[in-house]
Amino acid sequence: MTVSNNHSTKISQQSISSMSALKFFGKKLLSSKHDNKLKKKASLPPDFHSTTAHSSGSPSGSKLATPLKATRRANSFVHSTNNNSSSSPGSAKNLRTGCTSTSSSRANRHSSTSRNASGSKLSNERMVYNPYGVSTPNTSLSSISTTAKKDPDLGFYLHDGGSNIRMLPIPIVDPNEYLPDEMKEASIQLSDNFVFDDENKTIGWGGSCEVRKIRSKYRKKDVFALKKLNMIYNETPEKFYKRCSKEFIIAKQLSHHVHITNTFLLVKVPTTVYTTRGWGFIMELGLRDLFAMIQKSGWRNVALAEKFCIFKQVAHGVKFCHDQGIAHRDLKPENVLLSPEGVCKLTDFGISDWYRTDPLDLSSPAKTCAGMIGSPPYAPPEVMYYDAKKHYDAELQQPYDPRALDCYGLGVILMTLVNNIIPFLESCSFDVGFRDYCDAYENFIRLHNRGFRDPGNHRPGPGMEYHLARNFKNGHAARVAWRLADPEAATRYTMDDLFEDPWFQSIETCVNAGDEYVCKNPAVKNTTYENLRGFHIATDVAAVAPTSNPFLKARVPIRSMIDIAAHPSPAPTPTATALPPPPAHSCASGEALFTLTETPPPQLGKLTLDDEAPATAAASARAAPGPHRAVVHHHLNITGSLVSSSSAAPSQIPAST
Numbered sequence: 054m055t056v057s058n059n060h061s062t063k064i065s066q067q068s069i070s071s072m073s074a075l076k077f078f079g080k081k082l083l084s085s086k087h088d089n090k091l092k093k094k095a096s097l098p099p100d101f102h103s104t105t106a107h108s109s110g111s112p113s114g115s116k117l118a119t120p121l122k123a124t125r126r127a128n129s130f131v132h133s134t135n136n137n138s139s140s141s142p143g144s145a146k147n148l149r150t151g152c153t154s155t156s157s158s159r160a161n162r163h164s165s166t167s168r169n170a171s172g173s174k175l176s177n178e179r180m181v182y183n184p185y186g187v188s189t190p191n192t193s194l195s196s197i198s199t200t201a202k203k204d205p206d207l208g209f210y211l212h213d214g215g216s217n218i219r220m221l222p223i224p225i226v227d228p229n230e231y232l233p234d235e236m237k238e239a240s241i242q243l244s245d246n247f248v249f250d251d252e253n254k255t256i257g258w259g260g261s262c263e264v265r266k267i268r269s270k271y272r273k274k275d276v277f278a279l280k281k282l283n284m285i286y287n288e289t290p291e292k293f294y295k296r297c298s299k300e301f302i303i304a305k306q307l308s309h310h311v312h313i314t315n316t317f318l319l320v321k322v323p324t325t326v327y328t329t330r331g332w333g334f335i336m337e338l339g340l341r342d343l344f345a346m347i348q349k350s351g352w353r354n355v356a357l358a359e360k361f362c363i364f365k366q367v368a369h370g371v372k373f374c375h376d377q378g379i380a381h382r383d384l385k386p387e388n389v390l391l392s393p394e395g396v397c398k399l400t401d402f403g404i405s406d407w408y409r410t411d412p413l414d415l416s417s418p419a420k421t422c423a424g425m426i427g428s429p430p431y432a433p434p435e436v437m438y439y440d441a442k443k444h445y446d447a448e449l450q451q452p453y454d455p456r457a458l459d460c461y462g463l464g465v466i467l468m469t470l471v472n473n474i475i476p477f478l479e480s481c482s483f484d485v486g487f488r489d490y491c492d493a494y495e496n497f498i499r500l501h502n503r504g505f506r507d508p509g510n511h512r513p514g515p516g517m518e519y520h521l522a523r524n525f526k527n528g529h530a531a532r533v534a535w536r537l538a539d540p541e542a543a544t545r546y547t548m549d550d551l552f553e554d555p556w557f558q559s560i561e562t563c564v565n566a567g568d569e570y571v572c573k574n575p576a577v578k579n580t581t582y583e584n585l586r587g588f589h590i591a592t593d594v595a596a597v598a599p600t601s602n603p604f605l606k607a608r609v610p611i612r613s614m615i616d617i618a619a620h621p622s623p624a625p626t627p628t629a630t631a632l633p634p635p636p637a638h639s640c641a642s643g644e645a646l647f648t649l650t651e652t653p654p655p656q657l658g659k660l661t662l663d664d665e666a667p668a669t670a671a672a673s674a675r676a677a678p679g680p681h682r683a684v685v686h687h688h689l690n691i692t693g694s695l696v697s698s699s700s701a702a703p704s705q706i707p708a709s710t
């Protein structure tokens with residue numbers, strides 16, 4: 054039986070020989086070509102990610118051919134249905150994707166816009182009258198450098214959103230109005246302390262965001278990610294602000310762990326050649342997401358031990374979220390980033406939520422959820438019952454535990470890592486692949502392991518005769534994947550079960566989740582904020598009143614407007630252009646453990662897959678000489694290898710074996 058969709062596009066699953074994959078191992082670690090491909094992938098029309106799933110219908114013999122790319126299309130369901138228990142976005146991602154694409158094409162079209170004003174040198178003075186209430190001198194066209202100069206159509210800057218582009222009304226609201234006191238920021242303008250990367254690349258897309266590289270104004274080598282948040286279809290500005298600030302608060306609350314992508318600041322983003330106005334998160338920059346890795350033709354040759362290591366890292370990230378009272382609720386390879394050192398980090402807390410009745414009291418009772426959330430391949434059946442398109446009986450729609458949703462997602466991620474392909478498109482009875490899996494599950498229990506679902510049963514799971522277990526080559530590993538992805542929520546592995554599982558415990562990782570996480574925060578030295586008359590006052594962050602900002606250090610007097618008017622060219626003050634050399638660290642002492650560099654440290658580039666992993670990330674970081682005290686990690690090599698192989702076979706996707 055074949056499951057297809059209206060936009061199905063058959064994607065070649067031409068397999069490549071291991072020789073051809075190996076050929077590329079070690080060629081180039083960080084390929085700009087690859088980045089271009091990622092961008093291309095990100096800009097592909099929705100149809101491209103559509104696919105056809107095949108299945109023979111036999112539990113053990115069927116070859117599921119559900120190309121991983123389908124997950125991108127499947128993402129369109131992420132925010133498309135109700136979620137009674139959270140403020141998750143409520144509109145179709147396809148529409149939002151279309152919106153961002155349009156926006157991007159415009160942005161790209163205008164990225165080459167001539168900026169004749171570039172010759173007009175901006176004053177160092179920090180008081181600027183801005184009639185539009187958003188831009189600052191630092192974000193004016195003249196302050197952004199590009200290489201090409203074409204199409205000087207400035208009409209782009211004047212539009213206020215069309216049918217495809219939804220723009221926040223001016224003035225953009227101060228993010229601090231939506232943040233709790235302890236998270237309020239002294240700098241709320243992107244342009245105060247950051248500039249867009251000259252390459253003007255979009256490094257990622259989501260249903261409601263585009264991700265771009267930005268750099269510190271003070272240390273150009275300090276690169277970060279800007280997750281520019283877009284309004285989604287039919288969303289009011291108020292809903293947009295609430296949704297985004299909630300995501301930021303959760304992301305910020307979790308930004309203290311080696312397996313969580315650090316989110317630093319919530320800022321206003323002005324309309325520029327790079328993007329349209331709105332809000333954005335300044336984040337730790339990931340090299341690429343796990344989805345992009347699995348998609349590479351070389352992925353199938355990655356050793357199982359490496360895949361298990363990645364899985365364990367993701368599991369540690371999930372455990373940390375749960376320990377903080379937060380359920381991620383959208384676990385999938387796209388939401389796992391790999392750092393330049395190869396460390397896996399969870400990202401995208403857009404539909405995450407606190408699952409305790411009192412988020413501040415971790416001993417308060419757990420809440421249940423209702424509604425369709427997550428992405429169909431990774432969302433369990435109890436969640437899929439809420440999918441309005443499936444017309445399930447209302448009786449089936451029972452409140453569910455969001456932690457069980459995460460456990461299921463983890464199990465499907467493990468299956469995907471090992472099989473190089475998603476096991477089925479949707480975890481519901483309409484999907485033949487999922488039905489096969491359920492049948493196989495019951496068969497295995499009936500024929501091989503009656504106590505499979507019993508707590509503490511650590512006998513081997515399904516073996517070679519079950520196609521979704523075959524590639525594990527290890528009954529214990531298959532047990533963990535199947536127990537996590539148990540179609541029955543009541544008997545599914547919990548995170549505690551997982552961490553007590555002897556096979557899981559035995560997985561070797563090259564980064565220790567318990568290591569102290571020291572992240573290089575961006576330097577925040579300048580701030581621009583608005584007074585009631587609409588003036589923008591730029592000043593040094595150290596002089597700004599809010600004291601909850603962790604970046605505040607020394608205090609220097611703010612110049613009054615009268616002073617500025619009287620002495621337009623005062624003695625240099627510590628502004629962005631006349632600042633003392635930045636401190637090495639804004640929030641943490643010592644050197645950064647995970648320094649984000651554009652190129653990997655030379656000593657890492659020399660590693661081979663056979664290199665022995667150091668005992669811990671910290672140990673390796675300590676041992677590493679030179680300025681890059683990064684984690685020595687197997688995955689860096691995998692990343693490099695896959696990048697290389699991807700340049701040879703860009704359109705291939707991993708095929709199931």
Ligand SMILES: Nc1ncnc2c1ncn2[C@@H]1O[C@H](COP(=O)(O)OP(=O)(O)OP(=O)(O)O)[C@@H](O)[C@H]1O
Nearest residue numbers: 257258259260261262278337338339342387401403
């Ligand atoms: N900090 C980052 N560094 C590098 N790439 C990133 C970063 N954050 C996000 N990305 C890329 O952008 C993509 C989309 O980001 P994200 O998942 O956060 O957006 P989203 O709109 O919430 O997505 P979704 O619709 O899947 O929920 C990611 O899959 C990843 O490839």
